[in-house]
Amino acid sequence: MTEEQKEVPAVADLDRVLVLAGGLSPEHEVSLNSGRSVAEALRRLDVEVQVTDVDSGLLDRLAQDPPQVVFPVLHGAAGEDGAIREVLELAGVPYVGARPQACRLAYSKPTAKALLADRGVNVPRGATLPKSLFHDLGAPALLERLADRLGLPLFVKPDRGGSAFGAAPVASSQDLSAALVSCFAYSDSALIEEQVRGTELAVGVLDTGQGPQALPAVEIVPDGGVYDYAARYTAGRTEFFCPARLDGATLEAAAEVALTAHRTLGLRDFSRTDLIVRPDGEVVFLETNVAPGLTDTSTFPMATAAAGTDFAVLCRELAQQAYLRSST
Structure with a gap:
């Protein structure tokens, strides 16, 4: 904690x-861990x-x-x-985070991708298809067309949800069917993209009243090459670098994409945007989360620490900001 933060x-x-x-949701345990982190931080103050x-x-x-x-x-x-934020508004209780409509836009990955693409942001080529279509049109023909049109390798994930549940890389056309079966266990529609x-x-x-500001980018290097659930929440399975080991211009571009996503989707207080930087430096948008993980292995607390911000002070500032919104 810096001297300035101690004086707050x-x-x-x-x-x-x-x-x-x-x-x-399947992210129940992650949420409990995030909740414990926030509660412990606020109690320290x-x-x-x-x-x-x-x-x-x-x-x-x-x-x-x-x-x-x-x-x-x-x-x-x-x-x-x-949905829960709608309930909180019906109850007339102030809360931290984005409002319902903004949540809906961000939670739907295809919708968020389309909105960001309209703003000139690079997004992966892909298609969003419901489970029923594979039955109606015939799975073999549709799988073949997907592989031919998008090329290989591919990445399959639910059109909604997080923590990499139901998400998998696809190296060959033979793997595509199994990846979709896994995906449809978590959602009725799949987002199939170029990898x-x-x-x-x-x-x-982060926005604590002075407008949205991008935190230092966290570089993610999972030991198995794929940032799946185990890699996200098992200590030691992933190496993190914050700030990321990229040149200044690329980091600025990544920050601008995250800020564009936050503003375009109408978010408030805080968010996290996931990106891939191609070897040529092109920044590609993947998705934006309105409720980033706040566990010990989550990237958002790492980024706040790298920015010199005490996590407990931050949680209190966000809660205070929500409280003040309700009285204006």
């Missing part, structure tokens, strides 16, 4: 925060924190004993698709 005074009028963590899951008692708790602020750290469906080779980056964006 306690926020006297922020003393009760409800952290929402868990949920019913003497903020009273309650951590709760989303269940049938949530609305009663919000009505009978409303917190000053809700800090949602729910990943996956409901947590990132805008972009290069340096993988995560670029966080």
Whole structure:
């Protein structure tokens, strides 16, 4: 913690925060770990924190004993698709993070890609197809057309969701069918894209009242070459470099793409954009997350630390900002 951060005074009028963590998505455990990180950080600054899951008692708790602020750290469906935030708005409770419509835009990977492409951002070539179409048109013919049209290698992932669930690289046309079966276990539609080779980056964006600012880019080097669930959340499985080991111009370009995504999708407070930088320096947009992981192995806390920002102070500032929004 820097001397400047040590001098930040306690926020006297922020003393009760409800952290929402868990949920019913496959990212339940990740969300619980993120929730613990946020709760522990706020408690270090003497903020009273309650951590709760989303269940049938949530609305009663919000009505009978409303917190000053809700800090949602729910990943996956409901947590990132805008649904829970709609409920929080109906309950009249201030909360940290993006509003429902912005969440819906970001959570749908094809929608986010299309919006960013319209802004001149490079995106992978690809197609989004529902499971039913493979049955209606015949899977073999459709698989052959995908491989011919997009080329190999490919990357298959659910059109919604995170933590790499249902996502897999495809090196040959024979692997494509199995990758789609895995994908359809997590979503009814698959996003099939060209596999972009290069340096993988995560670029966080933070706005604590002075406008969105890009955090230092985190370079991701998984030991198996694929940043899957195990590589994301198993300590030692992935090497991280922050700031990323790229030249200044490329890092500036990556930061600009992350900021463009944050603004285009209408996000607020914080977000994380995933990118690939090709060997020629071209920055390619993959997706943007409205509820970045906040665990010990997540890239967003790494980036805030590299920026010289204390994570506990940051959590308090975000909660305070949400509280102040409700009183204006």
